[in-house]
Amino acid sequence: PSPPPPALPPPSSPLGVSVTTDASAPDGGAGRRHQRVLLDASQMTGDPASTLYDYADSISLDAQFYLVDTISGTALDQAKIIDLCESAAASATCAIGDGATTSELKLLQLLNRTDTIRGDPLLDASEIEGNGAGSGVTVSHANKVEIVARSVAILEEGQTLDELAANVTAENEQKITQLRENTKLQGNLAFTSLVMFPPRPPPSSPPRPPPSPPPPTPPPSPPPPSPPPPSPPPPALPPPSSPLGVSVTTDASAPDGGAGRRHQRVLLDA
Numbered sequence: 139p140s141p142p143p144p145a146l147p148p149p150s151s152p153l154g155v156s157v158t159t160d161a162s163a164p165d166g167g168a169g170r171r172h173q174r175v176l177l178d179a180s181q182m183t184g185d186p187a188s189t190l191y192d193y194a195d196s197i198s199l200d201a202q203f204y205l206v207d208t209i210s211g212t213a214l215d216q217a218k219i220i221d222l223c224e225s226a227a228a229s230a231t232c233a234i235g236d237g238a239t240t241s242e243l244k245l246l247q248l249l250n251r252t253d254t255i256r257g258d259p260l261l262d263a264s265e266i267e268g269n270g271a272g273s274g275v276t277v278s279h280a281n282k283v284e285i286v287a288r289s290v291a292i293l294e295e296g297q298t299l300d301e302l303a304a305n306v307t308a309e310n311e312q313k314i315t316q317l318r319e320n321t322k323l324q325g326n327l328a329f330t331s332l333v334m335f336p337p338r339p340p341p342s343s344p345p346r347p348p349p350s351p352p353p354p355t356p357p358p359s360p361p362p363p364s365p366p367p368p369s370p371p372p373p374a375l376p377p378p379s380s381p382l383g384v385s386v387t388t389d390a391s392a393p394d395g396g397a398g399r400r401h402q403r404v405l406l407d408a
Contacts, residue, residue: 183257211275
């Protein structure tokens with residue numbers, strides 16, 4: 139029989155696209171579109187950060203909120219400044235915004251739900267200088283909140299990556315606008331696309347299936363069974379008995395017969 143047809147390659151996973159609306163990262167790299175969203179939180183000073191997270195949850199907006207301090211000076215040490223930030227706010231997550239230099243940087247503090255939105259800088263200049271993280275330092279806090287919204291979408295059949303990115307970006311813009319209008323956040327929403335999705339690569343030829351394994355060798359046939367030993371010859375038949383017969387002797391020389399007489403002897407099997 140002919141060998142079975144080669145197995146088809148497994149279906150490829152659906153193409154997914156991750157779109158990040160990120161106020162602090164202007165360079166998203168291939169496959170991402172980043173947008174800058176910076177709002178004024180001066181009317182929310184003293185309010186719990188959970189107010190923002192709760193409303194974002196209610197409109198299915200996956201977002202994080204950062205308070206922003208601007209630090210200027212000479213020979214600013216980013217690693218030491220992050221350590222000071224995380225020590226000043228218990229269990230805080232701190233980061234440095236994009237475009238930082240040794241003379242100016244943005245210090246971002248990720249707000250937890252239990253945090254309070256502050257109206258003053260987290261660190262002061264003397265603290266930064268006293269820990270060797272810079273000299274001639276000034277720190278300002280403009281009550282700004284940066285919003286990072288994240289989305290994942292699946293490319294539909296017949297849809298381009300640019301179309302998908304535009305749809306997801308528009309959805310994020312709408313939700314962030316709704317967030318501003320229903321909380322105490324203020325300011326103009328400036329959504330600026332910085333990195334577009336790359337063109338879709340040409341389809342590659344499907345992988346060649348591995349060669350079919352040779353058909354299994356059938357096991358050797360067992361040797362034919364030995365013929366049965368020949369039957370012993372039948373016992374020899376006894377020699378046939380002499381057929382019943384009659385022996386007739388004509389003897390004309392018997393002296394007692396006399397002339398004209400003939401004697402006969404007959405022998406029979408009894």
